[in-house]
Amino acid sequence: MLSDSEATELLSFLRRDMRADVKGQATEYILGLTGNREGCRYLRTKPDFLKALVTLTADPSIAIVKDCYHALVNLSADETLHKPLVKEAAILPTMFHNLLDPEYMFADRVSTILTNLSRHEATCREVFQALQEQEISLAKIVEIFCTEGFNKKASLHYLGPLLSNLTQLPEARQFILDKERCVIQRLLPYTQYEASVTRRGGVVGTLRNCCFDYAHHEWLLSDAVDILPFLLLPLAGPEELSEEENEGLPVDLQYLPEDKTREEDPDIRKMLIETLLLLTATKKGRQIMKEKNVYPIMREFHKWEKDLQVISACEKLVQVLIGDEPEPGMENLMEVNIPEGVEQKFKDLDAKEQEEIEKEKQELLKEEAEKHPNTVPEVLER
């Protein structure tokens, strides 16, 4: 890496009042550093550089700002950089300020950085606290997210995953699940937002996190929120159901057109099913889901799904939907005390299931490779 004197010199170039070409080259160099882990780790020890990057996001030259943001995105992806970025470089106030600006060209980059920073609980808490301190509130974030065309130059899709990350905190969930306001209701339609898988995934993740609080399940399933159709629509297909089955479904799922497509991302499909599974934790929840005729939708879905992980999740859900009610005392599946030995057994079974799924996957890949002996399997870069 750089010697101390080199570092000092480089730092001096990273100032607003420097010549454009000098600034530009310096930021380019830093960007290069952030491209790999050693560079990132090095910069962790140099908070002044981080501070400089944040300051330079206000530079008049767009090319420089672009590089700064690119570097910050890379840095924020590394968890070890979170503390220095937030504490020493004080990145959050600047980011929030820019996020709220409807004219800000790099709002998408800002969202990505905030999403990265909120991934793990510790910094997530810092992000949430900073939101409160800046008097911005989650309400504003949701409002911006749900306002079509709030920023003409940025899509703000990454606010979805940001919300999802923030809802790992109970304080954030509390806000989203506030019965006195209309917050979660505004997010629901986005489970079907075709234009962006990021936005969709973020919203579904948010909903899934919120469903961990089973005290809210009855409210979520009631008309006040009516979460069920929004979870089922992405899983429902164009298959024609009988008139009898149709009439028993929630209104939004009745008489779906023949060109209806299902959610194309298997991870999102899995999250949707997990959310549905969470909602079956309480007796009331199970009752409502059985009444609302969820089963035929999952039946058709099961016939269509190819991804083994998702099929497995689907089968678990169907089991609960068509299975008997658990014995009294065990009705709340989340509160049941599983004796240690049994719990270990379940974990072992799960692990075995995973192994089998992996094995099947490998066999499928092998078959594919044998069919096309000349193609080299893709290695995905992390």
Place this chain on the structure above:
Amino acid sequence: MAQADDSDDGMDEFMEKFKTQKYKNAFTESNWEEEFDKVPMFMKSAPEQIDPVKHPELACIQSIIHDDDRPPEEQAKSLKDEGNEYFKEKNYKKAIVAYTAGLKKNCSDSDLNAILYTNRAATHFHLGNMRSALNDATAAKKLKPDHIKAIIRGAQCCMELRNYAVALQWCDEGLRILPTEKKLQELRATADKQKRAADRDARKAKAKEKKERNERAVLLAAIKERGIRLLKPEQPQRRGSDSEDDGADVSAAAMAELHLDGLSTQEATGAQVYLDEQGVLHWPVLFLYPEYRQTDFISAFCENSSFIDHLVVMFGEELPPWDTDRKYYPQNLQLFFEDHEKGHVYEVDLEKSLLSILQHPGCSVKAGTPSFIVLVKESPFCKQFLSGKKVQRLK
């Protein structure tokens, strides 16, 4: 002063006088209520129109309110208050007049104007003039974007107009300003529910239409496959597009489409040919008895049944009341169908199925209902009816 003493004395005298003399122009038992009602201060309700001759005091007061030189803001405020009074009395028409007059003052107080618009919107709402109400709510909102009452009213109007998507927008706008406003939350939930129900209804209707179209296509294909000809009716006359006739034109075109495939029955029977689950057609069939100008209608004649099957049932046990000569026994009957274009008449073999008759090259089905003429063999009417026609007998 000296007066004090005097008036004391004067008062006593005056009072004394009352005991003996009646006060001139006094109110009497019978008329005191009426008289009181004429005094503006004691009026229970104001007359609709103020006649300056009958109620000079009222007319005075009114002119003070209306023809004045006060600044427009004050005048507008008075008019607003006046409107509110009328509104409370449910005199909506007058309320609108008052509010409108207030707005016409064009005063510079935009808060006041927003209130005038909002109140006029409420008045229109109660009169059922949803569009006017919505316009006023919109105007109020434009003047004062955070005027919650205007936003609530706007949302309510959209709901009444069944424009649920726009109602939702109004609600969301309001909730942005006042997130905990209960009425808006309720409105929003209702609008959302109605919208989704309306969406479902549209989908259901579309599915039904598609099903009907498919069934129709299958039916037409079955008919065509059998080689049965459906007579297409003439195209309806195209009328000139007068705005009056436009509606009629549209429905005429729709009816024409229905008729074009030749399946709609003009008869008020409502019956139509259908294909059953075994793939067998059942036709509505008309039997005509020109001798007595009677008809019989079979709503579902199975294509595989023969005529004699039906005739035996229709004429086997009892003869119809109009058959005065008692001659319409099944074994005496002859059936014919007419090809109107060519003027040919073909005899029908009663043992044959309806299907094979319909497949006859000379047979075509008019208005979706095959019709057959029933005559008695050798009867004078039969001979008379068939004379002059080209008859194709059974071989």
